[in-house]
Amino acid sequence: MDELLNIKDLRVKITDGGSEFYAVDGIDFRIPYGGTHALVGESGCGKSITAYSVMGLLPDVASVDSGSIHFRGDDLTKLSGRELERIRGKSIGMIFQEPLASLDPVFTIYSQISEAITLHEKAGGAQLKERVTALLKKVHIPDAKQRLESYPHQLSGGMRQRVMIATAISLKPALLIADEPTTALDVTIQLQILKLLKELKDEMGMGLFLITHDLGVVSYTCEQVSVMYAGRIVESCATKELFASPMHPYTKALLKSIPKGKGGGKKIAAIKGMVPSPEHMPKGCRFAPRCELADKKCEEAQPVLAKVSTGHYVACIRPWQ
Ligand SMILES: Nc1ncnc2c1ncn2[C@@H]1O[C@H](COP(=O)(O)OP(=O)(O)O)[C@@H](O)[C@H]1O
Ligand code: SF4
Ligand SMILES: [Mg+2]
Structure with missing residues (x-):
């Protein structure tokens, strides 16, 4: 049977100036119908570019x-812009890190949600x-009916x-x-939003493709996880x-x-070093410059994802080791 999402050997090229x-260098990623799969890694590893490829929204x-x-069986890379538009927002829903950037400040909540529907x-x-009011209730926005006429700036980050x-x-x-859906929010609000996503996913039976730099977020929401580093997936499992x-x-x-600790607390050990820049991509294992176990052998060839x-x-x- 076809899977909900099946990404195979995806490569996304960026041509920036010279x-x-x-940015994405041969990744495989699958989500069965109703399944949950997270893509996790530090900033700059290619997570958003992967998501934008699926949505047909690459820069x-x-x-x-x-x-x-x-x-659902169709190769999205082969569809026209118009066909993708029909899928985006209807069969594939999207949320991003900063809700304020996606909401138009001059329109009410009602007009924004209703427009997404009437499109x-x-x-x-x-x-x-009534339908929009029911949606606001479904995401647990209090006083849903009154909120219809609110403007984005009248709501808190979590409500937005x-x-x-x-x-x-x-x-x-x-x-x-969901691309970093809780990154811009306070820790207590983060948990509420994650709870909501899990609740909606269970209730509606939709698949969830979650992108985050925080493994703590993954444990709460996803059955499967793939770890991405410098454009490649380096580990994938339940x-x-x-x-x-x-x-x-x-x-x-x-x-x-x-x-x-409770309420997040401080990071106890940030990873030393940085994700390699495209100009300084190691020839062998891309993690080698930061890996305590690295030796000459690691620099010879890129390790492939193996069972x-x-x-x-x-x-x-x-x-x-
Ligand atoms: N609009 C863009 N122009 C140039 N480079 C970009 C653009 N968007 C992303 N990149 C590059 O692609 C790589 C992956 O970026 P991205 O997918 O946004 O990473 P992540 O979401 O994991 O933080 C990075 O090296 C980033 O600099
Ligand atoms: S041990 Fe070698 S191959 Fe494995 S992650 Fe470290 S550098 Fe890469
Ligand atoms: Mg990103």
Whole structure:
């Protein structure tokens, strides 16, 4: 049977001024119908570019160079702009880090959500109003009816993200893509939004593609997780397995940097060094300059993602150390 989302060997090239590089360099990523899969990694690893490829919203400098993105059986990389528009916002809902940037300050909450609906469906009048009110209730916005006439700046960050979620789910999408949905929010609000996403996902049976730099967010929401580093996936398995037996040195470092304690707290150990820039991409393992286990052998060739146990894949030449 077709999967909800099946990304195969995707390469996305960025041509920026004189430089040309692959922001996404041959990744595989799958979500079954109703499944949840997170893509996690530090800033600049290619997570958003992966999501934009699925949504057909790549910036001008970027283009899909090779590979495929099948959504419910159709290869999205082969569809026209118009066909993608029909899917985006209807079958694939999206939410981003900063809800204020996605909301128009001069329009009321009602007009923004209703527009998302009428873009794809004929609807109007009292019925549409009721439908939007029900959506606000579904994302637990108090005084839903009164809130219809509010403007984005009259809402808190958490409430604005709820409005974005209401918009994203308004047409019952089969897949929700959430790119750093809680990064801009306070820790207590983060948890509420994650709870909401989980609740909606369970209730509506939609798939969830979650993007985050924070593994703590993953443990709460996703069954599967793939760790991305410098354009490639370096580890992929069930979330429980990742926390119980992480294998890639990068994953282990990410796990150590999860904020501990109630209310988040401080990062206990940030990972030393930085994600390599495209001009200084190591020839062998891309994590080698930051890896404590690195030696000459690691610099010879790029490790490929290989199976270490059932459903657990790692791209490292010595995953058991
Ligand atoms: N609009 C753009 N112009 C030039 N480079 C970009 C653009 N968007 C992303 N990139 C580059 O692509 C790489 C991956 O970026 P991105 O997918 O945004 O990372 P992440 O979401 O993991 O933080 C980075 O090297 C980034 O600098
Ligand atoms: S291949 Fe070598 S450098 Fe890369 S993660 Fe594994 S041990 Fe570290
Ligand atoms: Mg991003």
